[in-house]
Amino acid sequence: MTVATRLKIGDVAKQTGIAVGALRYYESLGILHSERGDNGYRYYSPTAVHQVQFIKKAQALGFSLEDVGDVLNVHQRGDVPCGFVQSLLQDKIQQLEDQIQQMTAFKADLEDYRDRWAESQPHPQPGDICPLIETVPLTV
Amino acid sequence: MTVATRLKIGDVAKQTGIAVGALRYYESLGILHSERGDNGYRYYSPTAVHQVQFIKKAQALGFSLEDVGDVLNVHQRGDVPCGFVQSLLQDKIQQLEDQIQQMTAFKADLEDYRDRWAESQPHPQPGDICPLIETVPLTV
DNA sequence: CTAAACTCTCCAGTTTCCTGGAGGGTCAAG
DNA sequence: CTTGACCCTCCAGGAAACTGGAGAGTTTAG
Structure with a gap:
């Protein structure tokens, strides 16, 4: 056995x-x-x-190992009230939500960027090298 | 002037x-x-x-400076076709989308985690130190 | 005109998350 | 009982993204 x-x-x-x-x-x-x-x-x-x-x-x-430790270790220490871990968890959840929102916004930025550029593609002016970067508006 | x-x-x-x-x-x-x-x-x-x-x-x-460089530098080099930058951009957009999905799923995990735990709170058994970590299911 | 504030280069150190090697013990198969 | 696959510790290095200091020149406000 x-x-x-x-x-x-x-x-x-x-x-x-x-x-x-x-x-x-x-x-x-x-x-x-x-x-x-x-x-x-x-x-x-x-x-x-x-x-x-x-x-x-x-x-x-995107969580660091220290972050992970914050969540995982508290239990081992044994002397920290559950409420603490819970609020820690809540923080991480809030963090995630914020990040998700930012990502979504940034993705929209990039899509804008891509689409505006796609438009200028059909008219490839000979000496023109896609004046892409200078045009970045993204004043989010 | x-x-x-x-x-x-x-x-x-x-x-x-x-x-x-x-x-x-x-x-x-x-x-x-x-x-x-x-x-x-x-x-x-x-x-x-x-x-x-x-x-x-x-x-x-979460983009590295190298990633940023991929997007920004191409223009300076002047000899790379626009299509390349565009597909690069598309990649980043796809990456973002994937990440957003993962984040959303992970957030749900954490919320589950939090809620299951909240339930066990109202019954604080004296010697019990929130057996939280061992219970992690999260088999995503 | 001087002193403070700013700039330059070069180089070393910091943090995070590891990887790889040296030198050496342990275990399982044949 | 030896060979090979594991395991151990310790120490070095490495990539990313900086920070900070030394030593020296430049600009600008008073």
């Missing part, structure tokens, strides 16, 4: 697509935890895979 | 809120250009302020 599922660092790496070195780095930042065997090896529970995936996602969206 | 408006680097810095050093750094990357006076000073036209603002915005949204 196996002692629950004890994953070694390489297993976690394979399952998450994150390099072994990166996982060790996460641990050094305190955002990923492991138990040590008598041999000194790190051992992980399957939930670690989830955690790493969470980290990946958050990170892909 | 002033020779059009020739801004010095400090002027541009003030008008954009970007540090002088950063502006010089941008130039070293080739994404911001200046003329040099006999004194060796950099001189900028007012459109430079626009450019810098464009850089700031793009950057705030």
